Structure formats: structure tokens, C-alpha cells
Amino acid sequence: MAESLFGTPPTISNPDNAEDTYSMSTRIEFLAAGTITGVRFWGTTNNIATSPVARVYTTAGVAESTEAFVGPFLTTAWNTVMLGTPVAVAAGEFRDITVGPRDRYAANIGQFAAPFTVGNLR
Numbered sequence: 332m333a334e335s336l337f338g339t340p341p342t343i344s345n346p347d348n349a350e351d352t353y354s355m356s357t358r359i360e361f362l363a364a365g366t367i368t369g370v371r372f373w374g375t376t377n378n379i380a381t382s383p384v385a386r387v388y389t390t391a392g393v394a395e396s397t398e399a400f401v402g403p404f405l406t407t408a409w410n411t412v413m414l415g416t417p418v419a420v421a422a423g424e425f426r427d428i429t430v431g432p433r434d435r436y437a438a439n440i441g442q443f444a445a446p447f448t449v450g451n452l453r
Contacts, residue, residue: 358425360424361421362448366417368414385428395416
């Protein structure tokens with residue numbers, strides 16, 4: 332059964348942070364074995380001007396899958412891309428998921444002060 336870590340996100344406090352040297356990621360721990368088949372990002376008017384790219388990395392920084400989103404993009408909604416190369420994960424493994432729209436990101440400082448768990452994802 333498909334699982335997702337996030338529902339509707341909270342209001343973004345820093346909606347348009349420009350960085351040109353790195354991408355922001357979410358590190359996810361998998362509590363059960365499974366396969367990553369797609370990636371989502373929450374669309375805002377500030378982060379969907381060009382085609383964002385989803386990447387799945389090991390904690391050692393090895394890219395296991397890369398896929399570009401194809402528009403049109405939705406604002407105040409989840410935008411989804413299915414990975415051309417799904418990524419198998421074992422229970423207890425971590426993956427870093429990035430989405431790079433225009434080298435910009437949305438942020439809520441301190442959003443995850445404690446681990447956030449939904450189903451088999453943390």
C-alpha cells in the first residue's frame with residue numbers, strides 16, 4: 332500500500348529562499364522494506380516557475396534516481412512525479428529526497444524539532 336509522510340503542509344514561513352550552491356532535502360527513515368516509486372512537492376507561486384527535478388540519494392550522497400517534473404504545476408497542492416528508476420529500500424535505511432525548483436526552496440525553521448512518523452516512514 333502506498334504511504335506518504337506529509338499531508339497538507341503548514342503555512343510556509345520563508346517561501347522563496349534563493350540558494351545557488353545546494354539543494355535542500357528531507358531525510359526519510361524507512362521502518363519497513365519497500366520501494367520509492369514517486370516524489371511530491373508542494374506547489375507555491377514562488378517555487379514552480381521552471382521544471383523542478385526530484386532526486387533520491389543514499390546517505391553517502393549517491394543519486395539513485397533522478398526525474399524531472401512536467402507541468403503544468405499546481406499551486407497550494409501536491410505535484411507528483413513517478414520515478415523512472417524506482418528505489419528499493421530495506422527496513423532501517425535512510426534516503427535523502429530533494430526537489431530542486433529554480434534552486435529555491437520553501438522552509439519552516441524548526442518544523443521537525445522531533446521525529447515525525449506516519450505509518451512506516453519517519
